[in-house]
Amino acid sequence: MRVVAPTFDEVQQFCLMLFIAGLDTVVNAMSFGVRGLALNAGLQSALREDPTLIPKVMEELLRRSGRFYKGLIKRADARFDQHLETQT
16 A cells, blocks of 8 residues: 655645634633623632632633533443442
């Protein structure tokens, strides 16, 4: 099987597609993060009182509102229903 190297134009088009796809993801994450902040008056007050919290809050807002966030995932190392039976 012969492998053909992509042309400069093909590489440039691929890079442009990745840039645009990444831009869309970032815009969506930032928009939902700002929306979350706008809807939470208590958090706004806390940030006004202690601006040192802003970096951590922004990181959390972007993480939670990112496109692929599916919630907290936990894994059990053992069956916990057996634990319940022994304690009742």
